[in-house]
Amino acid sequence: MTALRTLVVGFGQVASGLSRDPRMAAHFKYASHAAVLDAHPTFDWQGVVDPNTAALDDARATWTVPHAGSDLAAIVDAVRPEIAVLAAPPGNRAEMVEAMPDLKALLVEKPLSRPGDDGADSARLAAICAERGIPVLVNYWRRADRLFRDLAGGGLTARIGQAQAVTGLYGNGIANNGGHLIDFLRMLLGEVSAVQALGPARLAHGAPLPSDRHVAFALTFADGPVATVQPLDFSHYREVGLDIWGEDGRLSILQEGIVTQVFPRTENRGLSGEHEIASDAGTSLETTLSDAFYRMYDNLAGVAEGRAVAWSPLASALVNERIIGLVLRSAAQGGARLSVD
Template sequence: MHSKLRLAIVGLGLVGKRHAEAVALVPDVELVAVVDPNESGQDAAIGMGVPCFETIGAMLESVGPDGVILATPTLLHVEQAMTCIEHKCPVLVEKPIGVSALEAHALVQMANNRDIPLLVGHHRRHNPLIRKARQAIDDGLIGDVRAVQGTCWFYKPDHYFDAASWRKREGAGPVSVNLVHDIDLIRYLCGEVSAVQAVAAPSARGFENEDVASALLEFKNGAIGTISVSDSVVAPWSWEFTSRENPNYPPIPESCYLIGGSEGSLSVPDLRVWTHQDRQQDWWTPLSATTLTRDASDPLVNQVAHFRDVILRKAPPLVSGSEGLRTLQVIEAIQVSAQQRVRLEIQDITASALGTYRTVV
């Protein structure tokens, strides 16, 4: 019996290194191995004092960790996660869970059938401010959610793409890489998305993917949403700038989500609740704002601690494989809708593997 829960990380890029830092801060957890075929990853593993393997299979056979964190390119997620599950090893896979909803569905089914914990790295749900926002909505502070606006605008420098050529390829644009986080939070806060209609523009830098896209979201509860993403726009309105979550981004006192309800509205991440005086829903009545208080802690550290508790069967997953799959369905629908310029209704993938969307002309 080991005194600490033993975790391995696959992929020591930007995100993998942040996971390693988080593991080091969680009690009763230790990093015991890394998988990375690149020299930079191997050098980083040496600095951490852990062995580095070139393949995930070799690491699982040699080390036998209690859990694995996958921080690799999306194309590898499903295959690598399945390898972990075959070895009966719980896995936390970075977002998005896979390239397509159908392949991700096969992974989720495999994990469920074998009763192996499968978590998806939508770490923003582990941020205390998101927990506070969800509580405010659940407590009825803004009434019924009727509308939401989301903005995800920033400018990624050229060297970001040069450092990893896969970021220039089809399927690795800001819809898949960045908007997936925002869609997951909007689902978590506002409800399930039932249909989307989207548009996208090709990369102005000549890459294979889009660099700006917008979508109209229809929710099962009757709410309507709009969301826009770009990695080629200079602007302050994104989670990265406004949440103060990652110290690598300069903090800006703005918000990136506006959630409108029948009795008030909520802006996130500044957590300001706007209501009419005396709760009179009347546009002639003055509005006032209250800023909600919340705790502050690193969501990546919280996520590792949660992964520990799930592995030990002390807690159910906050973002299960099924949750990651539902978010991927919305992202995939946005991509297909933008390509075909049609409205798509999102089907329940668990009900049929024949198709996950229905085109509505």
């Protein structure tokens, strides 16, 4: 089988830079798009487009990409990409796709729209790809992680029973890590029926997207539980995590999944005839983060070749964007409870 000609548009941290972080390398064998594309035999990585000279030098020197430049049209002509990875910020992705006539599939970084935008670019992207029959995956990488897929497929309920109470923490903006957490919650708990901001939306200082916001919020799920989510200031410390209290135990997923523990339901130590969750007796689950990014590309290849269903399709990512928009609207309306249609 001939490898798929691949182009990366936008060559910053998630595209390449994270591969140089030694702490991240201890847990993620594939920490960036570049690390996967350099190793994956299904993709023939031919091009990078970025306006930054240092990024282009990185593509050429570190990853030996044959075609690297700032002119999208010129690089597209040289590569004729069958796969495009759009890792540049949102704003003109629809126009990028229009410039690539040979696309078989697309992998896009979130968010799909800038915070506060009306979503016109993501709507145009969806319309163009639907018209041309181009499948789109959005890089919510947890959907490719083996442990998390096991939890979503029934492993969560098997370990702790039905969820009763859920809390989440995020930082660096609701459109950034907040979107990851919303998607992860939907993956594990099902669809959201209503949202409610629990306070005002404030500027997320230091976030990758300058206009991003922090807001505390609650998500009501169609199957019953309510998740409350709080933002953190990453200048103090970093955490993106979940704590799920079930009927028969508790599951804690912290540090992006580096630490995942199950805590059992036992006899209560302080009162006869009652039970407790033994939060000092957790069992760690083996992390499978290391190859999650690679597995997302496995799925991308399968979708491009018509032999797989997308694990993180555009339609699902657009639901996340709608939920984020409703949370911000709720905050603007003083915490109104809003239905997710």
